[in-house]
Amino acid sequence: MSLLSSFYPNALMVVGASADPTKRGFQSIRSLLRDGFAGDIYPVNPRLNELLGLTCYASIEEVPANPELALVCTPAASLLDVIQSCGLKGVKTSIVLASGFAEAGEEGQALQSKAVALAKRFNMRLVGPNTSGVFNTHAKMNLVGFTHLTAGPLGILSQSGNMALSLVTEGSTQLHSGFSSYVGIGNAADLDFHEYLDYFASDKGTGALITYMEGLTDGQAFLKAARSFTANKPLVLYKSGKSESGQRSAKSHTGALAGSYQVAKGVMRQAGVVLVDQPDHLLPVAEALATQPLPAGRRVAVLADGGGHATIAADELDALGLPLAELSASTQAALKALLPKGAAVSNPIDVAGGTDSNPMNFAHCIELLLADPSVDQLLLVGLFGGYALRFDASLAEAEVNTATAIAKLAKASGKPVLVHSLFALNKPAPLQELVEEGTPVYASIETACASLKALVDYAEYRKRISDDDWLTGRGEPSLRVERLVQKVRAEGRTALLEPEAKQLVSAFEVALPEQHWLTHSKELDSLPDELLAQPLAMKVVSQDILHKSDAGGVLLNKQGLNALKAGWQKLYANALHFAPEARLDGVLLSPMADPKGTEVILGVTYDKQYGHLLMFGLGGIFVEVLKDVVFRSLPLARSDAWDMLAGIQAVKVLEGVRGQPPVDKGALVELLLKISALVTAHPEIAELDLNPVRCFRDGYAVLDARMVLFSAAANKSPQQDKRPKQPQAALVH
Amino acid sequence: MSLLSSFYPNALMVVGASADPTKRGFQSIRSLLRDGFAGDIYPVNPRLNELLGLTCYASIEEVPANPELALVCTPAASLLDVIQSCGLKGVKTSIVLASGFAEAGEEGQALQSKAVALAKRFNMRLVGPNTSGVFNTHAKMNLVGFTHLTAGPLGILSQSGNMALSLVTEGSTQLHSGFSSYVGIGNAADLDFHEYLDYFASDKGTGALITYMEGLTDGQAFLKAARSFTANKPLVLYKSGKSESGQRSAKSHTGALAGSYQVAKGVMRQAGVVLVDQPDHLLPVAEALATQPLPAGRRVAVLADGGGHATIAADELDALGLPLAELSASTQAALKALLPKGAAVSNPIDVAGGTDSNPMNFAHCIELLLADPSVDQLLLVGLFGGYALRFDASLAEAEVNTATAIAKLAKASGKPVLVHSLFALNKPAPLQELVEEGTPVYASIETACASLKALVDYAEYRKRISDDDWLTGRGEPSLRVERLVQKVRAEGRTALLEPEAKQLVSAFEVALPEQHWLTHSKELDSLPDELLAQPLAMKVVSQDILHKSDAGGVLLNKQGLNALKAGWQKLYANALHFAPEARLDGVLLSPMADPKGTEVILGVTYDKQYGHLLMFGLGGIFVEVLKDVVFRSLPLARSDAWDMLAGIQAVKVLEGVRGQPPVDKGALVELLLKISALVTAHPEIAELDLNPVRCFRDGYAVLDARMVLFSAAANKSPQQDKRPKQPQAALVH
Structure with missing residues (x-):
């Protein structure tokens, strides 16, 4: 490098x-x-x-x-x-x-x-x-002209010089641990995001990287570099341009929903990137990630010297899904012994004046809390650092000693400890001491809590990739698929018929309900009795009718030969009424699926930045009105698939609501991985919708499938689309 | 006072x-x-x-x-x-x-x-x-011991002394317009929130009030005082204790969903209070509200000296529902003439270096933007105020002059103007000048945008109450209702049977679908032929069965005498299987409602803090899983009812999705007002659920109704519940 x-x-x-x-x-x-x-x-x-x-x-x-x-x-x-x-x-x-x-x-x-x-x-x-240039404080090389730089662990990679200036100014007006290198990527005519990521990854001076990004030219290279970066160091990213709705003229749900920010959220999470929603969170979140160990769990102990701040912290943590640690009886007893009568010793802890004249009691409390196995992280909130300002100047020395003790306890515990102080912007000596000794200090409780959440998110990512099977979502090309693709292309088509699309996915062991594709109504006469005895769904098959329901191309619950014959006529009549020139390719019959079940949608689309994306969501109103879907780039690891299921807003619906059975999540995860394998092996697939997939307590039924191929002329593998902007690094260096 | x-x-x-x-x-x-x-x-x-x-x-x-x-x-x-x-x-x-x-x-x-x-x-x-005490800077009376107080328009009313200290410290470390009075309410043994609101309302030194609230003892008095306060001055409130889930053992949906924070959000909004989600927003939002005129609309012009900040501002505004103003051709032409070639002159405006050596160009741009009728508010973002720090010390004077000019233009325009500067925490002279002249300055773009949103929210509130009909949602007691209540109570019941509940609401002109309550199956024989010819819904009537569906107490689509008789038997059998001791009061018959339509739920509950609350939401999964509901206190003004419809997350569903017709919003607003009138006139109603109400293109059908009264013993009017803690102000003074 x-x-x-x-x-x-x-x-x-x-x-x-x-x-x-x-x-x-x-x-x-x-x-x-x-x-x-x-x-x-x-x-x-x-x-x-x-x-x-x-x-x-x-x-x-x-x-x-x-x-x-x-x-x-x-x-x-x-x-x-x-x-x-x-x-x-x-x-x-x-x-x-x-x-x-x-x-x-x-x-x-x-x-x-x-x-x-x-x-x-x-x-x-x-x-x-x-x-705007480059700086590297560890090399004492400041080629940007920013002033008041402190050397420290935070790298900055920014697509806007002003945003870098904002971060550096923010650092200079607040207590913080200092910057390592900055690179302004400018026009990125040659070196681009992913190559700078490699630099920051190999730079020993950088403990965590802050990235401000407006747009990407090579999303796949970025994701690859980010995955490799975040396997070792945290990457905090703000992506602007959220409101650019990814305007596409796509025909599928998946395409239409692939608005850039929703996609970015999914693929960045998949790559272990900590995506922040506000630029204000970049610096404070990175401070925590650069200086703190990774927590073993989500449980937080809150220590406060007043009710107001304790309550606010508890509210914020609750909103972020971080539970308050349930302290052991012995910890509570020890706190009780240490603090005045009015103190609250169950989490959040309110010292109730127990530190006013003796700040060192904070350190004693922290020692007890960090020793409790129920505590994964600790947050101190309130006035600490400002006791000399607020109460009595004589407390100054005791407060600095307390800060030294807190930072030491934090380090020894191996657990993250963050400090909020309402005096943070006054930068008093005890808070300076904390930051110098590696304990970050925050002026905002909300920001401190967001930083705790980022630590948890990143720790959970590191944990799940450590034992993930990365190869699950990749597949080998299938001869059956290749033949079908050739056949469709030979006919000058790119869109597959529903039965074709189903056959194709079944090549990757996707379980499909029984289906019979008849191309002539005469074939109805030779259907087995067994089938005729069941209520069947009938769907017209036509390459010219993409949305069958709109064309009256679906009939349900038809039973017996006569009903099927009448149904056939009706379907054809409806289709020709809807599209007089349509070529009709027969009718697809399948036994009615169990009506009880939760409908989900799986979709694949091809994104210019990130390549093939897989979308997952609940069907119906959830996808159409609430846009409650998640995206990941392909291939998918097993843990990515589980993370997708957990990522929708209405995740509770998967557990079964309103009398529905719970969804077979294991089967759904397998389905996601099979689709990932299919598309990885056959990148000529441009779009794929399984919609709806009805999910049961055991298994699922794919009720409809749509698929569109890239045209053979355009490219066999769409990855060749990308302009080969950069020379290969290996060739150059 | x-x-x-x-x-x-x-x-x-x-x-x-x-x-x-x-x-x-x-x-x-x-x-x-x-x-x-x-x-x-x-x-x-x-x-x-x-x-x-x-x-x-x-x-x-x-x-x-x-x-x-x-x-x-x-x-x-x-x-x-x-x-x-x-x-x-x-x-x-x-x-x-x-x-x-x-x-x-x-x-x-x-x-x-x-x-x-x-x-x-x-x-x-x-x-x-x-x-913690009281201060009043305008009386030069500081009885708290806070230092570094600047006199200004911001009042503070706080239930936590530490939160007040946080706010005052925040003010002292940042540029801000100063504080008027502070009151720490402490235990509120005598004087309580609403009485302090009256003080701040009458205090000429206070332009806007910041309130930190943990809990309320008299929510109704607070709402009344708040409504009166916000008719003249803005009130910014942070409510902590959000995560206390209002644990109730209520039987109704409405009761179970009346978690305190969701309720607080609704009733505070109804009273014109600007509720902030983060304590960090209290001071900056109040700054804007205290110093800026109310905007005539939502459209914002963003002026920036760099792409990064402009993009972030556009993103934030988009997320908050504030559109970028579409500048007139003449404004764009004038900007083009003023700025260098590379400048972006459609909103957001990027001066592209056009101010680097001549900061006064900012004022020229602002003059043009404020004169454009499409601009309701203006936000300047970037480096302004720090040009002398960043570029050249010689720019200092020009920058201060620019600040003077900007503040003057802002005042003359009658439009809100907010300034973000990445140098805000450095407090350079030009930014001090801006704040002194009444233009607030923000260190965070996100906070500045949240402040613009608060200005819009408050302006819209002031506008809608100015021509609202406050009496619409009140009602006169109805003799029919009183008789029914007496009858139910005479029978020792508090829960009404479904047909009773429906009769009761119909006294307030709520349109009900045709229904026939038969108490003996023999009565089926004398049903009119017309009715027998239709498919009917059958529901068991029993005071011992609250949830009919769970008891198999509902049958649909029964047609003809035989089917009805069989249905009756089945309903009774199911009911007795479910609750062997149940008293059965017959069967309710009604023609099947049009199955096409959007189901909503209306519910009334009685809240200890705020009195009677009305809840509105979409039915089914929206209320049960997504908890997508809004609350308001009663009585309701007409604009409150409209605001409720607009307030649900999935508001788009009301427009008609997935082939459903749009909802008749006018009829739904009338229904909300009628329920408000009913409950206001008959406060003996403890709970009321109309669930579901199926809404059509024209009108609606109330498909089920549940109602519970307060027991006659408990109180006729539940308002008498409240401990009369405070002496009446009128008696005392």
Whole structure:
């Protein structure tokens, strides 16, 4: 990973160095010198001999070394020359600040493409163009011009320079543990999200990564890199552009529901990313993830020095699904012995004045709470840190000692401990001590609770992937499927008929109810008596009628030969009334399914960013009105399938409500995995809806299936769609 | 309103004055002197002659004046003596800090009751006990000991002293417009929420009120006072204790769903209260409401100096249901002329560097935007205020001038203008200028957007109450209802039979489908042929069977005499199998209702805090699984009824989905109002469920009704339940 060496360079060039203190070509060099950057700095500017005590070179060629990294501050027009010179000089990575490229229109786009192609010839990578730059506090290399940076574990990867500035400013006005590296991806003409993820993954200085993302060009590469990243380090992401409704002219439910944010939520969760709904949560959530161990469970102990804050914390935790720990009798007794009579010793704990004159009692309480096996995480809320401000200045020393003790207890326990203080923004000494010793401090209870939830989410992810079978949702191509696809394509079609779609999924061992596809009504006469004795569902089969119900193409509960013959006539008449030119391919008969059961929908769609997606939801009003569905990218691991079932809002419906039996979740998970295997093995499937699937106490019945293939002409495997924007990393480095 | 004069006193006593700087008896006097309190201060302490230059009196009796207000700092045990002396001295209001009363157990409760009774004899009111105190910055009277108070328009009424401290500390660490009065309600032994609301309503120094509430003892008095308050000033409330599930052993859906927070949400909204979900929103939302005019509509213009913040703002606004204003062509042209080529001039506006060297361009843009009639509110997001910090110190003056200009434009426009700045917590001069001139500044885009939403909600409330008919949902008692109630009670029952309940609601002109209640199966023989020719629904009538379906007590689609007779037998057999001792009162027959239609549920329950509540929701899975219901207190205004329909999550279902016709909303609103009139006129109704009500394109059919009365013994009007805790204000003052 050569970005790692480029961002910890032994030497760097500043192309377009400047004597103007408002220019980056000056600011960056000033920062490097002030911060004590250990490598060599080579300013380049033909009009300067010296800058801030450094020799200035008239051209890149004249630089008497081969720096690995170049900061390019010159305007867009100069870029091709600069790249040529840098390339010849052996520069591995250039950070290009100038704007005027793809973001500025066609001409800029053309220049950008040329620049990328040229850099590629030299095996040189580009950051940007149109980036606000890069910093790496651990290398004392600040090429952005942000001030008041503290070195620490938090990385920032951002598609907006202003958002990075927001985060850095937020850090500087609040207590926080400090930043490691920042990369502004700018236009991402060359290096893109996933490659920066690899950098942050390998950077020992980064404990957790904050990412601000507007859009992605290669979602699948991102997900792959994210999965690999989050297997070791937490990744906190805010995705803007939520309100862009993914406007598609798709015919299927699945396609229509694949609005970008709902999809992003699903696939990011699947990749272990902690997606936050508010940008305000990025920094505080990352603080917790970077500094705290992963909790073994969800149960939280809340310690407070007043009822108000305790109640608010309990409310917030309840809303987030984090239960209050049920303390053991011995813990409660020990707390009782420690605290005044009025104290509440069942969780949440209210010390009731028991710390007012003796803050160290907080540490004693925390020691007891962390030792209780029922406690997975601890949250202290209230006034701690401000006792000297609020009560008596003489408490200052005791409070700092308490902070030291708390941080030590937290570390020793291996459990997450977060502190809320209403004095957090005053940054008093005890709170500074806490943060320095690795215990994060929050000004907002709501944010602290959201951070506890993120710790739980990430811990649960790490736990479930540790023993997951990643291969379950992959499949081998099936000859039966391939033949059917060939047949359909040979007929010039992309949409499969219902019986074809069902045959196709059955090749992957999806259990289907008995069905009989008759192409002529005469065939009714030779149906077995057994079948004629049952009430049957009749559906017209026609490649020209996609939504059979709308066309009067479905009849239910038809029993006996006469009823079936009359039904056939009716179906054909309805179909021809609905679509006079329709080609009719017969009728599909199947015994009526048990009417008791919960209907769900499974759908597959192909997303330009993330590839094949699988959607799951409850049928009917839940999917059509409430849009209560979840998405995952394919292939699916077994735990992903379980996570999908648990992810719908109305999850309780799966347990059986209003007299319905509970759903056979095990069978449903298998079905999701089989569809995943099918589509992974046969990426020529563009859309697939099993809708509805009626679920019973045991098993399920696929009542309808729709499937559309990519046209053979377009591509056999849609992955080839993607523009091969980036050279393979392996080739370059 | 004598609290008003008490909290702007000409003179006050501090009972329990102290020379110890850590005691309130010292701190309060120091604050009064330092802040320049204009009235006379009388410290009382038998062991001091002089305190901070003031004469100190040995007893209350010796004070040479009749101060209206007393701050009582002495311990609980002294309270009765102090009240006696204060009462004789003519003190009107005493603020009692001591704890050790109701919150400390039975003994304390007894002492508290005695204190209230004694005070009442002197027509004296008590704040507290167990209160953190009171401040009034406009009277320069700080009796709490909070520091760094700025005088301004925001009142605070809090059930937790720590929450008030949180708010004041938040204010002191951020830019904000300042506080007016604070009251800690403490134990609310005498003065309670609603009476303080009246104070804040009449206090000219308060522009908006922030309230932190844990629980209420007199919810109806609060709602009444709140309605009156919010007709003139905004009230922002955070209600904690959300997770206390209102555990009731109620038999009805309505009762079971009346969990406290869901109810609080409904009734607070009905009273015009802005309920915030997070305590973090209290101060910022109140800032906007106190300083900004009410918007004429929901449309927002977003002005940004970078894409990231613009996108985030657009996302947040979209999530809150606030549309981006569609700017006129002329506004867009004028913006284009003003800004560089790359600027985005359709909303959200991105100045694309057009302000970097000339911040005043912000004011020019804002002038154009505010002049556009499509813009109801404006939000500026990004770096403004920090240009001198980020770009060049020389911009400082231009930025302050820009701030002055923006605040002036905002005022002149009569439209709300809010500013987000990532430098807000740095409090640079331009942002200070904005806040001083009445334009609030936010560090968080999410919070700024939530504040815009609160402005819209409150404006819409003010608009709808201005032309509402408040009497629609009240009714006059009906003789028919009274007779039926008497009959039921005479039989020793409280639960009505289904046909009785239906008769009862029909007295208030609720349209009911045709029904025939037969008490003997022989009566089937004399049914009109017309009825026998139709398919009928049959339901067993029994006071011992509440849930008929569970008992097999409902048969559908029975047609003809024989089927009805067989049905009767079956119903009776099922009922006796289910409840062998059940008294059976016959069978109810009604023609089958149109099966097409959307089922809703209306329910009435009696809530100890808020009195009679009306619940509305969609039937079936929506109420049982999703709990998608709304509550309002009775009586209902017409606009409340419309607001209920609009308030359910799945509101789209009312428009007709999955082939259902749309619901006749007008008829449903009338039905809600009729039920309101019925229950208002007959408060002896304890529970009422119309479930389901099937709604059609025209009208509705009430398919089942359940009603339970309060027992005659308990009370005729349940309002008499309430302990008459407070003396009537009119009697006292």
